[in-house]
Amino acid sequence: MIRGVAGVVLCSREMSSGCSIVWFRRDLRVEDNPALSAGVRAGSVVAVFIWAPEEEGHYYPGRVSRWWLKQSLTHLDSSLRSLGTCLITKRSSDSVSSLLEVVKSTGATRVFFNHLYDPLSLVRDHRSKEVLTAQGIVVRSFNADLLYEPWEIHDPNGQPFTTFAAFWDRCLSMPYDPSAPLLPPKRIVS
Numbered sequence: 001m002i003r004g005v006a007g008v009v010l011c012s013r014e015m016s017s018g019c020s021i022v023w024f025r026r027d028l029r030v031e032d033n034p035a036l037s038a039g040v041r042a043g044s045v046v047a048v049f050i051w052a053p054e055e056e057g058h059y060y061p062g063r064v065s066r067w068w069l070k071q072s073l074t075h076l077d078s079s080l081r082s083l084g085t086c087l088i089t090k091r092s093s094d095s096v097s098s099l100l101e102v103v104k105s106t107g108a109t110r111v112f113f114n115h116l117y118d119p120l121s122l123v124r125d126h127r128s129k130e131v132l133t134a135q136g137i138v139v140r141s142f143n144a145d146l147l148y149e150p151w152e153i154h155d156p157n158g159q160p161f162t163t164f165a166a167f168w169d170r171c172l173s174m175p176y177d178p179s180a181p182l183l184p185p186k187r188i189v190s
Contacts, residue, residue, distance in 0.1 A: 023113040024049045027144050028072040030079045030184040034142035035112040037182050044189040046106050047080050047087045052095040085190035096128050114144035147178040
């Protein structure tokens with residue numbers, strides 16, 4: 001492993017096949033984090049958070065949100081350090097371009113992240129997958145926040161539910177149970 005400029009950890013040539021980026025967004029935790037678990041299972045991990053508040057449009061984070069984010073990132077970095085790695089943070093106006101820069105500077109071959117469901121994030125995630133896949137990067141995303149994905153729960157006509165009671169009845173009758181919460185990794189290879 002080679003430490004790059006500004007603390008970016010670079011994967012050596014012989015390790016590059018095992019180097020994965022775990023892209024943290026709103027899921028600032030090591031417990032029950034499927035993207036982090038997948039990264040750890042795949043080999044060495046580069047943990048990245050890209051802050052691009054301009055991409056949030058009229059949802060630009062206010063002062064209290066920014067305070068919460070700073071505290072959460074500090075706690076996440078501490079948790080990651082106790083497991084053997086650190087969190088790389090990057091300020092950007094375009095998270096996809098910044099993610100691609102980190103991929104290129106680390107030599108990573110995989111990117112893992114957890115789903116976000118708001119319209120802006122859905123577009124950004126789709127674009128991320130397209131851009132990274134075109135570069136030969138394996139990209140996988142995971143459900144980390146919901147019992148079932150939104151497209152898995154619908155009424156008999158294939159439409160979204162309009163009442164909670166009908167929605168909940170459908171959840172209870174699903175043919176499979178949601179995944180059990182994941183334990184944090186015991187160790188992360190940086």
